[in-house]
Amino acid sequence: MSFLDFDFTTLFTLSNLIAIFLGTIVGLIIGALPGLGATMAVIFLLPFTYTMDPVSAVLLLLAAYQAAEYGGSISAITLGIPGTPAAVATAQDGIPLARKESPGKALGISLNASVIGGVVGALCLIFFTEPFANFALRLSDPEFFLLGVMGLIAVASISTKGEMTKSLISVVLGLMVGTIGMDMFTGQPRFIMGQLELMEGLGIVALLIGIFAIPEILRVVKDDLHTQFASQASNLSTKLTGKDMKRIAKPTGVGSIIGTISGLLPGLGTVAAAWFSYIAAKKISKSPETFGKGNPEGIAAPESANNASVGGALIPLFALGIPGSVGIAVVMSAFIVHGIQPGPRIFTKDPTLTYGILYGFLLTTVALYIVGRLLTPLFARVLVVPNSFLMPIVYVIAIVGGFSATSRYFDIWLSLILGLISLLFVLSRFSIAAFVMAFVLSPVIEVGLRRSLLISGGSYSIFLTRPFSLLFLIIIILMLMTPVFRKLGERRKRNKLISN
């Protein structure tokens, strides 16, 4: 089955459409709330997907992810506080433009650029994933093992705040937690500590709520509980003129391409995509001196990039089984919950589901435009709800949601204990993103390693004798050496300055 043979009636079902619109609305709200972000939106909706059919479940999460990326710009523009880390780049010109002209215009540019970025990402996903997957079919276990390791090192090196070793420790801890449960090869229980609930491994929803949601909520309680927000809640119409659209066409195009490519590379994510495209847009702009002073191009580029990166990050998920970002790793867990293993064989194994998701992802951009046009003014007003009300609500819903996924009390305790431990690790700058990615990729990496060694009769030389394996291995070594080279470079510069 090729992508042209897809039966679209299977996509336009009531449950899929409801999932897309519901995901978009929730994603917009959570993305717009400062401090929560796109991954949180996906985690928040994950418990609901257990009872849904797989296509609706994945589309619900993707719609939320896509919408949250735009939602981040609503608070960046109307409050001056970016709702997502990627929206920090948007705020550079979003805030001045909102003050100079109107918040509505800035939001309109953000919405249109986000939608175009989303469409470009979705089209790349539809057209390039299958050829990419066909190529990936030539790869085997040694390459998949190394690709998994490469993805983890990429996330670790980018999500760290100058402490690569701590991020690598986070990766190893994530992989270790991923080994809890029944061994896939022998069926032997591992590290279950006498708890039968752990036979199938740690519940993904309980784990995500514990290590991601609870520390994040507690961090807001610790740092921003009484922060007062003043929203610019007038002039919120997001309608743009033809002249405005013409002006943002070029940076939007550039942002969309950079965003898609950034999404493709595991670990880079939306933040890097937004900043790369902001810098690129400034370089190609006719008026670079107005960047940071309310130039619409400075909003269009990062906004198109962060949405395009969502589609880009889905390409390695479908083609290789390796998620391109932490948010997509959470989406991957919804696949796993439904017994689907993403990877190059998914196109032949489950074509209806695969193309349903790929085309459905395009629909999420349409939903984003409709919901964004209709509800942005409303969301901008909702933002003034104080954190002292909002955080307890999100906290309680996260706990209840964690329970509802499996109806096991064990999972609530697990979330709470993990939440406590994670809070301390976050304070000490360990990387939660690297941990999550490692946990999700743990089975891929273990299976890849053990099968590789089975093929080679226990010899690690298999990673050196296969051309692609060797290439990936060299890339991994270079990635690990980068911080060392950087430090050496900095030292040399410092020495030069001193000697001068």
Add this chain to the structure above:
Amino acid sequence: MNSKVLSLVLLLATGLIGVIYYLSTNSLKNLSSSNAGEMGSGYFPRLLAIILIVLTIISIIQTLLEKESEKIDLGNWKMVVATLILTPIYIFLWVYVGYFYILTFIFLFGLIYIYQVDRKSKKMLIINAITTSVVLVAIYVFFGILLEITF
């Protein structure tokens, strides 16, 4: 507490986890003899434990060599501690006593109450009660009716 002390405490904990995890792999099959190269269920975990211990030692050395140590901003730590005390009580009562909706109402109302600066004002109490009720109805509709979850 400063960041250096916290880092060292956590790194010692991860080191300990690595050792315990390594020792636990002794009870698992590490190498199977039936097929050459077939690794048992303990092989991968053992490898991870060794990597973790090595990384932890490196990180401990890096932390000890750090010249500067910043103080960790504890912010509203009292609220965090209060939340962390109230939550297990709430979950314990939910698991062992039941009455989920009543308990959740009290828990949510309590959290919002303690988070407010002017918590004793009558207006705030009314807004709190209304907000909590609305959230409870939403939980009942979404989780109780739509997802058919029995709490």
